[in-house]
Amino acid sequence: MIEIGKYQTLQVGRIVDFGAYLHSEDDISKEVLIPARYIPEGIAEGDKIEVFVYLDSEDRLIATTEKPFATVGEFAFLEVNEVNDVGAFLNWGLPKDLLVPYSQQKFRMRRGGIYLVYIYVDDATKRIVASAKIDRFLGNVYPSYRQGQKVKALVYEHTEIGYKVIVDNLHKGIIYSNEIFKPIELEESVTAFVKQVRPDGKIDLTLSDTARRRTADLAKDILNYLDSSDAQPVGDKSSPELIQLIFGCSKKDFKQAVGHLYRDRKIAIAVDGTISKL
Numbered sequence: 001m002i003e004i005g006k007y008q009t010l011q012v013g014r015i016v017d018f019g020a021y022l023h024s025e026d027d028i029s030k031e032v033l034i035p036a037r038y039i040p041e042g043i044a045e046g047d048k049i050e051v052f053v054y055l056d057s058e059d060r061l062i063a064t065t066e067k068p069f070a071t072v073g074e075f076a077f078l079e080v081n082e083v084n085d086v087g088a089f090l091n092w093g094l095p096k097d098l099l100v101p102y103s104q105q106k107f108r109m110r111r112g113g114i115y116l117v118y119i120y121v122d123d124a125t126k127r128i129v130a131s132a133k134i135d136r137f138l139g140n141v142y143p144s145y146r147q148g149q150k151v152k153a154l155v156y157e158h159t160e161i162g163y164k165v166i167v168d169n170l171h172k173g174i175i176y177s178n179e180i181f182k183p184i185e186l187e188e189s190v191t192a193f194v195k196q197v198r199p200d201g202k203i204d205l206t207l208s209d210t211a212r213r214r215t216a217d218l219a220k221d222i223l224n225y226l227d228s229s230d231a232q233p234v235g236d237k238s239s240p241e242l243i244q245l246i247f248g249c250s251k252k253d254f255k256q257a258v259g260h261l262y263r264d265r266k267i268a269i270a271v272d273g274t275i276s277k278l
Contacts, residue, residue, distance in 0.1 A: 002032055002061070004053050005072030005121055005128045010063065012047045022051065022063055034063035054128055057096050068093040072119050072128060075137075075154055075166050077187040079114045090117065090130060104131035114187070116156050134166075142201050143171045145194040146263070147256055148215050153192040153205060155184055165192070165205065173203035180207060218257040221247055223266065226277040236273030 001024050002010065010022035013031060020039055021031040032053055043049060051063040052071070069092050070076035078090040081097050088109035089097035100109060100117060109115055109132070117130035118137045131137070134156075145151065153165035153173060162176040163184060175184070175192060184190055184207070192205040225231050225246065234242065236258075240251040247254060258275060261267045267275045 001027055002030055002053055004055070004061065004126070005119065007050060007052050007071065009048050009050050012043055012045050012049065015043075015045055022049065032061045032063045034065075038063070038065045040065065052094075054094065054096070059127065064094065066094060070119055072121055074169050075116060075118050075134065075156075077114050077116050077156075078130070080109050080111050083109060083111050090115075092119075092130075098128065098130050100130045100132060104129065104133055106132045116187075138166065138170070138172050139201050141170060143167070143197050143203055145197055145203065146260065147194055147196065148209065148213075149194045150209070151192055151194060151203075151205070153190050155186055155188045155190060158186060165190075167192075167203050167205070171201065171203055173205050175205045175207065179205070182207065214253065215257050215260055218247065218249055218253060219261050219266075222254075222257055222261060222275075223277060226267070226275070233274045235269065235275045238273075 002008070008024070010024055010032070013021045013023045013028060017036075019033050019035045020043070022034055023029075023031050034049070034051060040049065049065070051065055052068060053061060053063050056062040069078060076092070078092055078098065080088045081091045082089045087099050087101040088105065089099055092098040098119065100115075102108075115132050116134060117132050118134050119128065119130050120137070121127070122129050151167050153167050153175070155163050155165050157164040162174050162180070165173045165175060167173040173192075179195075190207065192207055193209045195204040195206050197203050225234075234246065236255065243249065243251050243254045258267065258269075262269060266278060268278055269275055
């Protein structure tokens with residue numbers, strides 16, 4: 001299946017003077033043209049090539065080895081090249097600019113302005129377009145991250161308490177000012193780590209992976225303890241005092257490490273909450 005607006009690996013079906021026709025392995029009946037100027041040297045029929053597929057200026061499917069600044073399903077800051085009676089046209093790194101219809105603008109975009117947009121395929125026209133109304137594309141799936149998990153965060157707004165970010169092109173998040181130990185800028189994509197997922201689905205992040213490393217170290221300590229000959233039963237119902245005495249950590253950190261081990265199938269949890277090594 002050929003997917004519009006995505007990178008994909010397609011097979012060369014036939015080569016012609018002006019390019020080559022590509023198809024997917026599961027459907028050779030549907031083809032897309034890659035112009036000759038984008039064909040890597042030495043390509044032959046039957047070879048595979050990674051391409052990006054979109055619509056050209058005449059709304060025909062076209063393949064290219066050029067890479068846009070962002071693909072369908074992603075957020076990006078893009079600059080307006082032109083504005084006309086249809087909408088604003090953004091530079092996204094390909095010969096054909098990306099349209100933001102007026103209906104998808106929060107306020108009128110101006111030529112030369114840089115705006116945060118979401119790229120998608122319009123259901124009615126089947127064209128790749130962009131929207132500046134980003135809230136409708138965020139928070140539609142409840143996040144299932146664990147504490148300390150690494151994510152990609154796009155910084156898009158500075159507030160009094162920190163920076164608002166878009167997490168993995170799906171969720172809203174925030175990096176609080178007191179969690180920032182190195183400079184970050186608007187429009188920057190940073191690596192961050194999950195502190196917690198709030199009930200409303202928004203995510204608190206940190207730029208430090210201390211929490212992840214602390215959980216991993218504690219998980220190792222728990223496994224070593226379970227291997228010891230003098231280990232006593234511990235688990236969810238153990239007192240905070242006992243957990244502190246054995247592992248030198250809080251009950252909350254202990255439970256997070258136990259959850260990490262259980263998901264990795266390294267321990268079993270009995271009905272009474274007691275843990276044992278698998």
